[in-house]
Amino acid sequence: MSLQRHYCGKLDEELYTATLSGGFELWMMPKKGARQTVAQLSVASGVIHQMEGRYGVGVAHMLEHLLFEKPEGEIAQRFADLGGDINASTGLEGTEYVLTCGVGVEECVPLLFELVFDGRWTEERLDREREIIASEIGLYGDDPEWVGYYSSLSNAYGNHPIAWEIAGDQSLVETLDTGFLQRWHQTFYRPNNIAFFVAGDFEVRGFLSACETALRQYALPCSPRGMELINPLSECPPCQDATEKWASIELPIRNAQVFIALPDLLTAGEGRNVQRELALELSLDMVLGPTCDAYVALYEAGLVAGDTFAADVCMESTCGFLLISAETADPQAFTRETFDALSHSFRRADFEGDIDRAKKKMYGQLVRSFETPEGCVHLMEAARQLGASGPFDYMEALDTLTSEGVFDQWKQGVGHLGGGVALILPPRGGQYELK
């Protein structure tokens, strides 16, 4: 095990990385004097993972719930005894267990490892979690953002794991049995499938030592015999049509909402990395950001309700897409104008005239992201997912980006304009004619 130190002068921040026994990765950003420490265990157990021919949809999420339930009781209560607050979430590529606490995070490390590595639960507990998850699924059904997000992805990617709801549906949850869940746990909850990120006030050597001890105590050995094939998708195949696909859903809302998902396509041999993520972020700001002609036109035409417009880049190692959303009085006109703005964005000269402003803005946003332990953990995880050596790669990548490079990645990535559109309409949505 060797401990590596990385330093970024612009930020005056340091990062320590180490790989512990079994391939367990540790990324640490000490922030002396911080009153809050955030520690996150990220397990590569998400919707896209497969075992025995079955995807992780529903499975990874159920496991996330069950691991909190030890035979001795809810482990979250024991974190509370230490003044720690534990939470977890499941996503496309992984499950994250996030602890926030004050100083003394080292004391919580054994409990965190017990949480993820100790896979004991009862049948009764599984039944209880089925009911709680059924209620969770019902809760999301009333959330227009949730419905719009998945519906737009479904139109963009078709019947593909990226567009599947993480918790699955009730019938899928009913089919989960303890045996399969145990095998999933034993397969994916291995040291070489987990990364640990921490930022806050702690002593690096002490934290490292606490992790090594806890790893020896709790982690399953990395026996090749016990390992199943982990088979994440190399690339999510978006629909190849050069036109957008539409769907409309009625929900009891007052303002219609539009969600546009635009996949970022890679060419052969390319990979997703922090440079690409930044290039798309900069492009989106130059094409649809609040200071652009297109946005102002949408706003002044009354096509954006209040401050509801959002345009984001979502990028993980296996897929990337733009997500544009807004509440609007005229969803059809909003969508048409947005696609018009995108189709007019493929002019190199426009990028040249605006790149300095966009880069300066991005620089400020990046520096601000390193301000809190939570922001640092988020950046460490994002950087690792995109194959970077650390979060400081974002700063270096921004320096190297030119208007030509940004433009080329934009045009090549989203120039196809084949996206998925979801219109979430008020009950009397018949007034909106679809294409």
Place this chain on the structure above:
Amino acid sequence: MKRIGYTSSSDNFHDLYLGHGIYIHWLRNTLCKTIRLDLILSQAFRRPDNAYGALVSRLGERGTIAFPSMQELGRAVDHLYGAFLSTDVSVLGNRHFSHVSLEVLAPKHVEKSDCSGLLLSALDMVRQVAMEPLREDGEYRERYVLEEKRSLREQIISLYSDKMAYALRRCADEISGARVSSLGNEEDIEEIDAGRLVAFHRDLLRESEVHFYISGHISARDVIAVSRQIPLWFKATGRAEEKGKYQTETPMADTHSVRHLFECGQVKQSKLIYGFEVPVAQDLRSYVALLVLNALLGGEITSFLYRYMREDKRLCYFIESQVDPLLGRAYVLASVEREDYHSALEEINRGIDDLKGGRIMLKEWTRTMALLGHRIAALRDDRDALQRMNIRSLVSGFPITLGEMEYHLSSIRLEEVVHCARTMTPRVVYFLYGDQSEATVN
């Protein structure tokens, strides 16, 4: 300059009174990579002034004399190293607040040539947005007024999309007997007289209490520079020498019965809001007692309602409680199936009865206090939270500081929390249910 009464330790904002109802508050935190500038204008809450305030706030972001469009204003802000500008309005107790905020990088993170001028440019940007909105022939630009009225209306109705927030607002309105909204009501916005906006803005600058917050990676020189600038901004507004202190009003209940309100709202999962009145906190100890009460009831995963409703009875995934010690309100929020209405109510009452009866195990008490202690300690790095606490001090009339909160938390006794629980008076049960289920609600 004199120091005012509620100033506090270094973990909280320092406060300076500059005369003419103008206050400066500063907080130094070298862990920050930014400097935040917040101008807050505070007035008594009145209808329809709240709607006027909300509209004037939005118009500030539409353009200024120097940057007459939102595009030009936005670009100028972006060139301040991606500074973040925002305007908004809020209500706390019986006060309405208009807020202009700008966050800019600290000098150590920008190029040397920009170091000295960045903060002053940012400061001037705040001044322009708050005080020099674009005018044509002495009036706000008509098109901007129309567009922002529309935006404001849409912002209000978008609340209907979040069913839990909608249900909570309905319950709160029922308890108060009136809508207390920072944005105003749809009808108030419709009736705004564009000709009165300039006079409203002038009065806002002349009559509001002015609170200017500067926080983050700042130096003493920065604080002095700001303290010299702010009074100059208001020199020409004709402000009076001294302003009166806030009066905190204790809302009086008009009825002692519990009202049960049902609304069919095309939701897939029903939303249950149980609203209570609690005595308005008169000092920090009673404020902290209410926070502990909330944490024990439904504010934490260690709480009664989390265990009873989610873990034991599996009635819901989402359950929480909220308390507003300055308004004297407490709410329990749950997303349940329609047919579980009575069971859910039973479990909520069970939790409250257990609190009233002091049936709290030592382990539960210790866990809850540890979690709350951690949350309070973590606030030391949270400028937003510290600023909110500072404003709460102004509204409540007693100091709310981290050190004293920690003291009260460490010394508070179970009897004090039980006493708080016994003062909880149920007022309104509001139930928003879907029409898919055959179950009946009586």
